[in-house]
Amino acid sequence: MKELIIKQDHLLTVEKVAESISHEIRKPLTSVRGLLQMLKPHLVEMDAPVHYTNLALEELDRANDIIYEFLNTSKPKFSSREEVLVSKVLKDSVMICQSDSILANCSIEYLQNVSDQIVSIDIKQIKQVLLNIIKNAIEAIQESGKPELGSIVISSEEKNGSIVISIADNGIGMSDHTKEKLFSVFFTTKNRGTGIGLAVCNEIVSSHQGTIEFSSTQGLGSTFYIKLPVVQNM
Numbered sequence: 001m002k003e004l005i006i007k008q009d010h011l012l013t014v015e016k017v018a019e020s021i022s023h024e025i026r027k028p029l030t031s032v033r034g035l036l037q038m039l040k041p042h043l044v045e046m047d048a049p050v051h052y053t054n055l056a057l058e059e060l061d062r063a064n065d066i067i068y069e070f071l072n073t074s075k076p077k078f079s080s081r082e083e084v085l086v087s088k089v090l091k092d093s094v095m096i097c098q099s100d101s102i103l104a105n106c107s108i109e110y111l112q113n114v115s116d117q118i119v120s121i122d123i124k125q126i127k128q129v130l131l132n133i134i135k136n137a138i139e140a141i142q143e144s145g146k147p148e149l150g151s152i153v154i155s156s157e158e159k160n161g162s163i164v165i166s167i168a169d170n171g172i173g174m175s176d177h178t179k180e181k182l183f184s185v186f187f188t189t190k191n192r193g194t195g196i197g198l199a200v201c202n203e204i205v206s207s208h209q210g211t212i213e214f215s216s217t218q219g220l221g222s223t224f225y226i227k228l229p230v231v232q233n234m
C-alpha cells in the first residue's frame, strides 16, 4: 500500500515536471514563430525562397501540436464528474468543429434522438474525445480527395445498458494495418500527424468505464462508437 502511494506521488511529480517543461518549450517556439513571420515579407521583397520559411512555420506548428496533445495526456487522471445530457455535449462539440468542417468542404450533421440520455462524465475530457474523433473524420474526408461533399453524421442511442455515440464519416477508410495499430501511441499515417489523438481518447474513455470501437471500409469511410455507462436511478 505504502509503495503504491509513493509511486502515485512520483507520478504526480513527473506529470508536473512534464507540464512545466511543455510550457517552457512552447514559449521559445512562439517567439521563433513570430520572428519567422516578421521575416517573411522581407524575403518576399528580396525574392528569396519563402517556402523554406513556410516549411519552418509548419514544422513549428507540428512541434506545438505534439506538445499540446502531450500536455493533455499528462494531465492528472483525477477527473470531476458531472451529469449532463448527451445532446448538450454533442451539440457543443459539433459547433466547435463547424468552421473546420466548412473549410474542408464537409457537412456535420447531428441526428438528435427523441429520447435524450444522461451521462456522468468529465465534460472537458469527453469533449476532447469527440473533437479528436471529429477532427480525424474531417482529415479522412480531406485525404479521400473525393469531389463530392464530405459528410459526418453523429448520433447517440441507448443500447444494452450503454450510451453509444456514433461518429460516421465517408472519408478514406482504413487499411488492415491501420485497423490493428490506430490506438497505439505515435501511430499515424499522416505526414503531419502526431499519433497521440486516439491513444488519448482511449485512455479518457477507459477511465469513464467505457470503450471505443470502430468499423471501417477502405475507400468508403469509418464509424467510431464511443460507449459510456448509463446513469442509474434517474
Ligand code: ADP
Binding pocket: 132, 136, 137, 140, 169, 171, 172, 173, 174, 178, 182, 187, 188, 189, 190, 192, 193, 194, 195, 196, 197, 198, 199, 221, 222
Ligand atoms: P493522427 O490523427 O495524429 O494521425 P490519431 O491517433 O488521431 O493520430 O489517429 C491515428 C491514425 O488512425 C490516423 O493516422 C489514421 O490513419 C487513422 N484514423 C483515425 N481516424 C480515422 C478515420 N476517421 N478515418 C480513417 N483513418 C482514421
Ligand code: MG
Binding pocket: 132, 135, 136, 197, 198
Ligand atoms: Mg488525430
